[in-house]
Amino acid sequence: MGLAVYIGKRLVRLVLSLIAVSILTFTLLQLAPGNFADLQRVNSGATNFGGVGTESMVGELETRYGADVPVWKQYLIFMKGAVVWDFGPSYKYASRNVQDIIAEAFPVSATLALLAVLLALLIAVPVGVFAALRQNSKTDHGTMFVVTLGHALPSYLSAAFMILLFSATLKLLPSGGWNGPKDLILPVLALSLGPAAVLARYVRSSMLETLREEYVTAAIAKGGPRRTVIVRHALRNSLIPLVTVAGPLLAALMTGTVFVEALLRIPGLGLYFANAAASRDMPLLMGTALFFALILMVTNLAVDLIYRFLDPRIRTVGGVSDDGH
Amino acid sequence: MNDEALLSVRDLRTTFGSSLTAVDGVSFDVRRGQALAIVGESGSGKSVTMRSVMGILPRTARITGGQAYFGGRDLLAIGDKELRKIRGREIAMVFQSAMEAMNPTLTLERQLTEHLIWHGLCNKAEARKRAVRALGDVGIPDPEKRIRTYPFQLSGGMRQRAMIAMAMVTEPDLLIADEPTTAVDVTVQRQILDLLKGLKDRGTGVIMITHDLGVARYFCDDAVVMYAGRVVERAPMASLLDDPRHPYTVGLLGSSVEVGGRELALRPIPGSPPDLSRRPVGCAFHPRCPRAELPRCQTEQEILTIGPDRDAACWKVTVDA
Amino acid sequence: MPDELVRAESVTKVFRTRAGEVRAVDDVSLTVHRGETLGLVGESGSGKSTVARLMMGLQPCTSGRVVFDGNDLGQLPARELRVLRPRMQMVFQNPYGSLLPHFSAIGNVMEPLRLHERGDKASRRTRALELLDLVGINTHNAELYPRQFSGGQQQRIAIARALALEPDLLVCDEPTSSLDVSIQAQILELFTDLRNRLGLSMLFISHNLAVVERLADRVAVMNKGQVVEESPTETLFRAPQDPYTRQLLSAVLPVRAE
């Protein structure tokens, strides 16, 4: 199968999945009890959302969809907009269009996610290799114990502990907000621990598996210096499948910074999404959901392509296999 | 010690973990241009023996005794740094399955040249030339083109040839072949063996680990039979098979089926090989041995000379003579 | 001509793989008669294992048909095929893989009896113990699990299981290939003994010519999905006709002096 055909097929699947996601979300949200206006009336005593009148909002809603438009038509109107990157105005942040909110808030989340994955890789690869080379030693067991800690605690809980330590006790870092580079440290650290643990575990076991391969023994039998054999034969082959883990982790992080954002009051896209859900801001909810799905699928596609490129066995499938196995 | 021996192993002992002795006092010699068969069933310790000599044991294994003289040096004593200069350059190894013993993500070129460079034998361009020549020598057509492919792109037989080329490219003095034809079909087996025979004729010493007596007879000059980590019989190849002395060797032959042997009654050995962590006291074979006599067989059996170039680890055999 | 038990009539099996269609078995016709052992030899990828599965009705033929004692296996509804199953049983190459890992040795042997509701639990137990004894397993070990036995013993248990339903046909797919020489000899003896005692009909598949020569009455040689030669064992080994058969025979390396 040619690469172009493969990519083509994947793109078709991607579009179909996006349509399915949009229908699913739209249908579910139609079933949701209470709408934005109701909710605002209930809450209007308690909260103040920028002084925008509720009635004007409903009015705007009607100008976009027209009164009494059937549900399926609403969906089509929404999708027509979505295709040309126009999700319409948000209910809650009435002065702004959904796509503008995405454009402003997503870079915040993406920065956090990228930095966190980079940091995680920087920690995980040496730690995993180190633990594998000393399998079953005290160092190995100790490292893996710490890794379990990172694995078990969700990012927001790590963040909570870090606030307690760095902000409340040591008073070194701000306890939240989004004003300067110093505000990056806590969330990136907190977000990287989980992925670092997952990746370190993966690197270790992948490395152990590769070290047991006969071709590593064969390379040593050829007189290879230990370090060269480990790097060229073992490490290289154990890191290739790492792409398949790191990619989805990145994708999950791009969309999963929300909890840390909520705890540290960082204006990322996740936070907007959560707020949109709480206040029934349908256009924002639909827009962000679709956007997140797109990011996830594009990342996964990219990972598969990179993997194909890195592993010659997959790269050349169907190329020369003249004799079966 | 035999002066003309290329490799001379004495009293080798290798243990796994704390209690399991996989190789227990093994000795043998290999001469230049000769092939030695190490014959045994699974778990007999034949592979561990050769991996001990090469210094490529798994982490849980320890060499706890013995010497292995090669070119005046004791391979077991010189340390990994010195041993590394010999491995792959003077002693090379061919494995059972090239599919597993060749790195799937590196081209043949990379794998056939890297050790030439590690050992400082030549530069990159020269290494490539040598690798192409080696591929041609083992009968791979169009080596210039094939050297750019990956192992999985070759057929089983071709892959096995490529692995032999990988071992031979440094022109080693000794080749250790660990079941080199077990993974290939019979029609290919003969070709591989003939290829190795060519090397032997050019003076390379060969140690062939095998469970296949037919392969051993076709290719080897001398044989060592192993059972439960020990050598039970040592003899020139033809004498061993035509006139086996140790009851285990007799049983092994009685178990061999071969074409044209339909009328020959099978005389299988009863029972199965012992769990090495619970080796029977004395001769490890005595619980399965039709000639066993207690309590004499429950004492340690020395390896005894029973004729010119022949030894066996069984007191019964000397009584026969 | 003696009584025919199972017959494959120009069966073909095509597998669809990513690399395209593979013709694993190509127009093969074979017959096993009652009380006879048919040997099937070939190298890896010759299609011999696929033939075994086609003749067992475990896989449908792409074309052609398999007739077992007058029943066309491809035409039978699944339920009737299951009723026919006790009459044909199979022994596999990898004994450990073919035994149920979560059943004890005796549990494995009792299972086919339970499936076909033969007797009550107590009588099934008795029968299974007899069978284990028949194949040479110490009945004190009957409650142990397959992983606690050696490879040779596992194959004995698998054979006991295959015999439990007293089949007319025993299909053996490389039953000794994963075993050591000395264990292989034991299992071959067991087969010879069982065949003489129980009058089994067998389809015996192996890549090892010597093993097939020892057990088979007639031998078929397969190469690239086709049967290239079929004749009585003695004829085939003394005067092979097909060039491929000759090539195979000449590649054999003798152990004993000629």
Added chain:
Amino acid sequence: MTATEGISAAAGESEQAERAARGPLARAWSRFRKHRLAFGSLIFCSLLIITAIAAPLIAPYGYEETDIQHKLAGPGSEGHLLGTDLLGRDILSRLIYGLQTALTVAFGAELTALVLALAIGLLAGYLGGRVESLLMAFTDVMYAFPSYLFAVVMVTVLGRSIFALVVAIGIASWVTQARLVRAQVMTIKEREYVEAARSMGAKGSTIAIRYILPNAIGPILVTTSFAIPAAIAAEAGLALLGLGVQPPTPSWGAMISEGSRYLLAAPHMLVAPAVLFALTLLAFTWIGDGVRDAFDPSGEQR
């Protein structure tokens, strides 16, 4: 397997040289018991579960009960071991009721997920065909939908109740599990003993339930035991976003979120829930580790 590996494997087996007949599950359990951290965690988690069930008996106050005289009392103050919150509610009691919420949601969700996953995964893996394509199409869509996003949408739809959380988290996680079950079934289906069973004349349902399921149960149990702490974390996470159970029903996530807001004034409001939460998650994760090692002692799988 190479010869040397065979020997090192034999060395490991010989340590337990007794020839007693023990099935796979019995072996797994005895290995689990030897895993000290996991066994200790199992005891700890059992205590947690008992505490959650008996919450009204154990908690010193009701979760809504306010002590107006002692708002924001520090830990160790009279009558309030862990202090009180802004409204003067006893933090220890709220933690205990929060535990009830967390465990109800986690076990409810994972039980739902497990049952769904087993039924559908087994059907899809064994039968293939339409069930399988449907499952795969559905999982494709779900994979494009980050699970927490889906949970958020579900809670939006169903409202903020325990039931909603069980459904939201259960559905978000069953897909992964069904895929795992299917993958397991597909692998085991290729084993020779399944073919052997077919050749003996076993029916499809017998094969699926009597032969395949018992051998797939190990990896499934491993995933489920790791899914429990994940579900506890998900419940707290949703609460953190203001999408958990309706206040005043306590939830650890909400308590952490509140605590972080009054960090400087009353750090104890954050410390207590964070520490208990962390301990609970770790204990459940260690149980998962123990289960994994019990079913896969060589540590080959991840």
